[in-house]
Each structure stands twice: as structure tokens, then as C-alpha cells.
Amino acid sequence: MNRRMVIYRIGQIMLLEAALLFIPMVVSVIYGEVRCFRAFAFSVLTALAIGAVFKFFFKPSDKVIFAREGFSIVAFAWILLSLVGALPFYISGEIPNFADAFFETVSGFTTTGASILTDVEAMSQSLLFWRSFTHWIGGMGVLVLIMAIIPSDSGRSMHIIRAEMPGPVVGKLVPKLSNTAKILYVIYFVLTFIETVLLIFGGMPVFDSIVYALGTAGTGGYGIKADSVGSYSPYLQWVIAVFMVIFGVNFNLFYLILLKKFGAAFKNTELWFYFGMIAVSTMIIMFSIYPMYSGTEEAFRHSFFQVSSIISTTGYSTADFNQWPSLAKGIIFVLLFVGGCAGSTAGGLKISRVLILFKLLQNDIKQMLHPRAVTSVKIDGKTVDSNTLKRVTTYFALYILLNTVVFLLISYEPFDLETNLTAAISCVNNVGPGLGDIGPAGSYAGYSDISTVILSFAMLLGRLEIFPIILAFDYKNWINKNK
Numbered sequence: 001m002n003r004r005m006v007i008y009r010i011g012q013i014m015l016l017e018a019a020l021l022f023i024p025m026v027v028s029v030i031y032g033e034v035r036c037f038r039a040f041a042f043s044v045l046t047a048l049a050i051g052a053v054f055k056f057f058f059k060p061s062d063k064v065i066f067a068r069e070g071f072s073i074v075a076f077a078w079i080l081l082s083l084v085g086a087l088p089f090y091i092s093g094e095i096p097n098f099a100d101a102f103f104e105t106v107s108g109f110t111t112t113g114a115s116i117l118t119d120v121e122a123m124s125q126s127l128l129f130w131r132s133f134t135h136w137i138g139g140m141g142v143l144v145l146i147m148a149i150i151p152s153d154s155g156r157s158m159h160i161i162r163a164e165m166p167g168p169v170v171g172k173l174v175p176k177l178s179n180t181a182k183i184l185y186v187i188y189f190v191l192t193f194i195e196t197v198l199l200i201f202g203g204m205p206v207f208d209s210i211v212y213a214l215g216t217a218g219t220g221g222y223g224i225k226a227d228s229v230g231s232y233s234p235y236l237q238w239v240i241a242v243f244m245v246i247f248g249v250n251f252n253l254f255y256l257i258l259l260k261k262f263g264a265a266f267k268n269t270e271l272w273f274y275f276g277m278i279a280v281s282t283m284i285i286m287f288s289i290y291p292m293y294s295g296t297e298e299a300f301r302h303s304f305f306q307v308s309s310i311i312s313t314t315g316y317s318t319a320d321f322n323q324w325p326s327l328a329k330g331i332i333f334v335l336l337f338v339g340g341c342a343g344s345t346a347g348g349l350k351i352s353r354v355l356i357l358f359k360l361l362q363n364d365i366k367q368m369l370h371p372r373a374v375t376s377v378k379i380d381g382k383t384v385d386s387n388t389l390k391r392v393t394t395y396f397a398l399y400i401l402l403n404t405v406v407f408l409l410i411s412y413e414p415f416d417l418e419t420n421l422t423a424a425i426s427c428v429n430n431v432g433p434g435l436g437d438i439g440p441a442g443s444y445a446g447y448s449d450i451s452t453v454i455l456s457f458a459m460l461l462g463r464l465e466i467f468p469i470i471l472a473f474d475y476k477n478w479i480n481k482n483k
Contacts, residue, residue: 002069004060007116009073010080011054017081021130024088036126039091042159045113047084068471075472077459080108086132094123095120099449106456108134110463111345112316113221114423116445116452121226125207128224132211139247139345139456140188144181150448161266187254190218202235202382212316216243219345221315221432228317228440234301239320241305245278246338248312252349268382270341270351274311276283277338277351281307281331288328303328310335314348315432316355317440330434336434348428349399349464355394356384398466403428406458410451423447427455 025040039419041297067074069236089101100116107114117123121129124155127404192213199209208224215222225231229240249271254266265271286296286303293299302319310332321332339348356377377384407424415423422434424445433440447455461469 001058002062002064002066004058005065006062006069006072006076007054008060009065010049010077011056014047014051014054014084016051017084018044021047021085022089022132023172024126024130024133027129028124031125031193035444036088036092036124038089040126040130042091043084043087046087048082050084060152065450067289071366071468071471075460075468078109082109082456082460085109085130088112088127091223092124094127097449099142099272099452100445103444104131105134106434106459108132108220108373109138109224109428110459111135111138111218111313111347112372112430112459112463113215114275114427114438114444114455114459115432116443116447118443118445119226120224123224128222129207129211131222131364132214132220132224135218135222136192136219139218139220140184141437144184144348183255184251185351187251188217191243191246191254195239198239199236200276202233202239204232205235212240213243215316216240216314217247217345217406218245219312219314219347221245221309222318229305230318237301240316240342241301242309243310244312244314244316245444246347247314248274248308248344250341254342262414266379270355273355274341274351277335278304278307278311281311281335284329285324285331288325293325297380305474306332307335311346311430312340312344312349313339313431315430315446317433320439320441322435322439322441333422333435336429336431338408339429349396349429352390352426353377353396355477356389357396358415359384360389364478382431395465395467402458402466409454410447413447413451415446423455424458427458447478 001175016175021040021044025037025044026263027041028034028036082102086098086105088096089095089104090098093105095101095116100157103116104114105113112335115133120128120198142421195216196209196213199205204212211222211224211280212229214220221228223229229237250268250423253265253268253271256262282300282304285307286299288304290296290299293302305316306321308314321329324332337349339350340346342352359377363377366373366375378387403425406428407421410420412423413420419434419436419438422436423438426432426434426438433442436442437446444452444455457469
């Protein structure tokens, strides 16, 4: 393990966090929030101090990054980012319990959107901005941002992107890795800007538009209203719903569209499976909830919005789906697991993995019926290699185990099974709201500090897709100096 390289890279990330924390500090000046300004100033100085010590005292002679260094950098960077990012909430006194502040920050960076706040509208503007800004930072990945800004000094930095970007397969868009990161962030920024403009055009205040665009882009779901998006106009709800779907799409496809390779982009199997799940789920829920609303448009809008929100793992809401019929809630429960496309800002299992698992099951059934048949798993006409198939099945097994363990660990809490089960699933899948007491009208405030920390690490494990956290804490890697 190249320990100095791991610490050096984390130092770079802490310096970046200091720069990012400076933005909400400016917001606190604009709104005259003195207490928040002091909290952000202290947090900036803390991040600068840690970053300076890590970067200048642990500069490595060997800057090559292998897989285990990549996993360790990603895992420890996200934990430290969350610890420092929690300081403004805690120091300002607006979230006086550090475990809660840590939960809120982890939920932001992992784009989960689960919250311990019971009165979000009472929070300061700068802290509301910081909550949503953490979504935007974490959506594409802070280490991908580092590579977009700072030219890579290692030919193996792909290990960092693979450790941080969600999905079973991650590759380069262009030969140079730093250019791939830049392309991803340009697309990300442009889509965020377009949504902001459309929201402002629809009459949403500028601050609200920026905050909701940041939350949608990161598929996070932190709102600034008690009813999330429910009090805004139908036009604004439609805009947010459509962009939630867009940000659940693989960003590689947007790049293909920019290159005018429309055929390659729109023949993508994962994309159409994603759209198909949205369409079918929306129609089933719409017919289920139709008697509860005044007309077809309203029922369709609420149905489409909630399906888009859950499958993209954003977590915004226009209605309390806890009040919907069992069939509608059943569809939402299933969607909690699925998630968006690989290579998107969405969480969850990912559509591509679901497709591969379905095709593996189909092949196994064929081989049972025809033992001599030679079968293979194909996606978009290409055979999926055996290593990818192995990683998908291993990940799925760990994924089921993680959901189960988290659920059992928090089961001592005085909530019903529905609440605890969906809390575990929602946090692991980075969705945010669940059913029962943690529905759209509820929060995670009732959980103890122990469960809050457990759920925080569940969110980190889910966002980084389990392996980086597990491998980073494998002591055998750390006692071995050689690669």
C-alpha cells in the first residue's frame, strides 16, 4: 500500500472542500447570517489545515495509484469530507447533535436526501444552500471533480473513477482521463444550468431554483419547503420530474448525443428498460390513485413525479404517498431497489445490473432445459465478459446482505417493521424517503445516535457500492508497504 500517496490525495480533496465551503460562506454574507458565517469560516480553516498538512508533509516519491490505493482514497476521502462538511451545521447550532449533523452531511454527499430535520424552513439560507450543494458535489463525485481540475499525475487514476462512479462497468469517454472528467462535469453543469433557468422562467424564486436544481442534478432531494415540491405550481413540478428522469440516465449517452451518434445513444438497452419501468410504474400508480385526485392530469402528474423521484433515487415529493393504496406503495417499494442507469448520478442497484441478473437467470433456465446449449449474456449485442458477470453477482449478494444487516441493526428502534425496513433500504440505495414514519411527511429524527451512525455508513456503503469501504478497512493492505 502506497500510504503516503493515499494521504497526499486526501489532502488535495480537503483543499478542494475548503474552496467549496467558501461558496456557502459567501451566501451567509449575502443574507447577513453572522453565526453561519463564523461556522463556515471555521470549517474552511479546518479543511485548509488538514489539507495543507496531508499534502505538504506526505508528498510521495511514487505517485502511481493501484486498485487498493484508489479504493482507500475514495473511502477515507468521503468519510473525512462528511466529518468536515458537518461542522457548519454543528458549530452554527442549527443541528446541535454531531451524529445528526454527520447524518445530514453524509445524506447530502451521498445524494440520499434522508433528513433528521423536522422544520426545514427554520434553517438559515446559507445552510439550506450547503445541504443542496453537497448533493451536486457528491452526484458526479468529488474525486472526479479533482481530476477535472487537476491534471492526473498517475497513469492509473482510472482506479479512483472506478471506485467512485456507480455501475458495474466504468470506462473512458476519451483517451485522456482528465478530459473524460471535464466532459462529464461540463454536461453536468450545463444540464443543471438549463433546469435552473426553466425553474426561474416558471416563477420560482432564484434561490429556490438554484437549490432545487442542485438537488435534482445530484438526484439528492433536499428541499427547502416542509412539503418538498408540493406547494409549487404544476409547471415547476413537471420540470423537476423530467429532470429527475434525465439525471438518472447514463451520462455517456449525453456525450454520444453531443457527437451526433444518435443511433448508438438511442439503441441502448438499459435506457429503454429504464424508460419502460417508468412508463409502466406510472400508469399502474395513476390508475390506483385516480379516485383520490380531481382529474387525469393531476393523478398522472403525482404518479409520474413520484416514480421519477424514487427510480432516480432523488426523493422529492408532491404528495404523501403513505396515504396511497397498497398497490401504489408496493410499486414504490420495488422501485426503492432498482435505481437509475449506470454512470448516472442516481443510486440503487442500477438498471444495468438488473438487466444482467435477468439475463443470467434466463440463461440458467435455458441450460437446465438444454444442458448442451452454449449460452452467453449479451447487452446491446455485445457479450458481457465473465469478470463483469462475476462482479455483478458478487455485488448483488453483498447488496442483499448489506440491506439485511442494516435492517437488523436498527430493528431495536421503536418503529414498525415497515419504517425500519424501508429506512435500511432507502439509505443503502441512497433514495431518502421510505414508508411509515420516514415517508415524505416524516423524517429520521426519531432514530437514536447509534442507528443514525449506522444509517450514515449504510449511505456511504451504498453510494460507493460497498467494495471501496470494505477494502479500505482491510488491515492487510495497510501493513503491506509493497504493492
